Amino acid sequence: MSKSSNGVPRQCLPREVLKWIQSLDLSYSVRNARRDFANGFLVAEIFSWYYPQDIQMHSYDNGISLPTKLGNWSQLERFFSKKKLDIPKEMIDGTIHCKPGAAELLVQTIYSSLTNRVVRTLESEPPVDFTDGNYQMKLPLHARSTASHSIKNNLKITEFMTEPNIITNKEKAHTIIENHLKRRTLERVEDPARFNIKPTLGEMAERYCPPNNSDNNPPIPFPSGYSERDSKPGSRHTIDTRGSVHFKEVQVRQVDKSSQPSVYPGSYQTAQAV
Structure with a gap:
């Protein structure tokens, strides 16, 4: 070619x-x-x-x-x-x-x-964007174009002659610069050592996958204040040990309002009488 x-x-x-x-x-x-x-x-x-x-x-x-x-x-x-x-x-x-x-x-x-x-x-083939972006990505990092050179390659002088509107030409130039910045971001991801990029604290932190339900995995420890009997179905509160997040079900006894004496209506009547 x-x-x-x-x-x-x-x-x-x-x-x-x-x-x-x-x-x-x-x-x-x-x-x-x-x-x-x-x-x-x-x-x-x-x-x-x-x-x-x-x-x-x-x-x-x-x-x-x-x-x-x-x-x-x-x-x-x-x-x-x-x-x-x-x-x-x-x-x-x-x-x-x-x-x-x-x-x-x-x-x-x-x-x-x-x-x-x-x-x-x-x-x-994917749709062609009529720029040299695909060609630039195939070049080594040191041989790729700068922002000014990208504008020179992708914005022809005949476009200014055909469309003399300054705002339209500025939008075209901004689009070329945005595509160039995206390629620069990909370059930093491809070779972070070349740009002296240090990993963040979140990237350096260790990640633990949730254990699977198999015999080879160690049992998940119970939180403080609970024991193995609390995880049984008949207990007062049950702890779900399927993952690293523990869920607790609490049973609440509700009071039957029909058997309780009505207090608030009387207080309301007293307030009306006063």
């Missing part, structure tokens, strides 16, 4: 998808899916084979500028909405901005939609 300029490995398309693309006899061959599918020209040419009356190739431009990409994909999005094709907006944005794994996942989704075939990688 080859690597791109920023060190992130390029994800290759499955063999069955590559054979399907070659059978369509496109204008030019696909060498780098992330770069070749970014402007949407090849995507439009693929759909022109299946919908020749709806896709006119003279309406699409094979350029690399951002306005060209946005113009081609806006036409494709209207076509997807018209034909009710389930192409997620996140995949389209990731393909436009050349996010890792976005173009590959988009082509596989289009392949499944047009041919009604299931791609194994779509079922076996």
